[in-house]
Amino acid sequence: MRVKLSAMRVRNELVRRIEELSGQDLLACYQCGKCSAGCPAAFAMDLLPSQVIRLVQLGLVEEVLNAKTPWFCAACQTCYARCPKGVDLSRIMEAIREIALQERGDYLVIEEIPAEELAEFPQLAFISGFRKYTA
Ligand code: SF4
Ligand code: SF4
Structure with missing residues (x-):
């Protein structure tokens, strides 16, 4: 898939909402993958936790809103404990779920x-x- 990146796309409204709701600095992530390697729910996810944050960093929020991963996150915070940058992915997943519920209605x-x-x-x-x- 080819996507043209621009400042407006990368910092779009949904990205800003995720940052605001989660209180996390999305750009702090440098893609080491430790979150994905330790996530106990990764086997059931269609995007790994590190892929979720990478897509959001690139402004590709629709891909994340369409994924099952945020709904499978168990909020166990293993990723947060392992992250060398202190990124709390469970809060990012929660923010994504909240936006999906507001915009698309009930998941279940x-x-x-x-x-x-x-x-x-x-x-x-x-x-x-x-x-x-x-x-
Ligand atoms: S562990 Fe932290 S820095 Fe590493 S990929 Fe996951 S969120 Fe990014
Ligand atoms: S909080 Fe969610 S993303 Fe992080 S390790 Fe637990 S299940 Fe995986």
């Missing part, structure tokens, strides 16, 4: 989950799911 439609499966959910998982996956 509770009504579509079969009642028999819902009955099996631990109550805590149910409440956490509401918080994480719905606006």
